[in-house]
């Protein structure tokens with residue numbers, strides 16, 4: 231899928247012309263738009279940030295924290311509960327076996343799987359983060375899928391695909407690493423969700439320009455199909471991501487400084503709270519009206535099956551043979 235960066239907005243997957251859906255909007259010091267392929271159901275960030283910009287955006291302390299934890303303790307606890315629930319759900323539907331956690335980051339989720347009996351390997355392309363995961367959780371972590379041994383019963387790609395320059399290549403590599411009967415589980419923000427439609431360019435999970443791709447449910451299913459998978463299950467159940475998506479998106483939509491509540495929740499020490507800026511304080515007070523609306527949003531999106539996150543479970547599609 232060769233492509234000249236920023237030369238012309240056409241779809242990376244099917245070559246069709248893209249339609250501008252959002253923007254231009256100022257994010258992290260630059261103007262960005264979202265162009266969308268109506269054939270595939272996938273959007274792309276435009277212009278595509280260059281390697282230098284991405285390196286700056288992903289620097290420790292910016293997108294991710296060195297120690298792998300990004301939020302105040304109660305939020306981290308909720309994330310932990312959600313991860314354990316996810317492991318329980320997967321464990322209830324298949325036998326414990328070999329797991330590859332793609333984009334394992336700090337290695338925490340992989341370590342929870344290991345604690346539940348899975349034989350875990352992490353894949354993390356950032357060497358420093360990989361070293362941290364190995365040392366902290368004593369799990370094998372590779373920086374290239376080619377370095378992982380053998381085949382896997384389960385491959386998880388959890389909120390990673392939207393960050394990649396070439397998501398199709400990763401999916402095809404994963405297909406080659408699934409054991410017979412193995413499952414691929416992919417979760418991404420749902421660009422076609424109700425919260426995305428309501429919030430527009432204020433949608434929290436849009437995350438321009440860090441997210442290079444923006445998948446609708448149809449888009450993710452289409453991409454998996456193009457890579458040779460058949461989707462066997464779809465789920466929108468990600469309560470933390472979904473409710474926070476609504477809450478922060480409503481605050482953004484109301485014109486409060488972009489993602490200022492999110493910045494507040496990343497404050498980890500009490501002294502920093504005392505230095506709280508006015509937008510963060512307004513965000514906090516605004517939760518009085520925004521939280522009830524977010525709960526209504528969760529309820530409605532549940533009814534519409536249009537949650538802020540889409541998770542697909544897929545298996546390798548059977549090869550069609552000519553009679």
Ligand SMILES: [Zn+2]
Nearest residue numbers: 241244267270
């Ligand atoms: Zn397309």
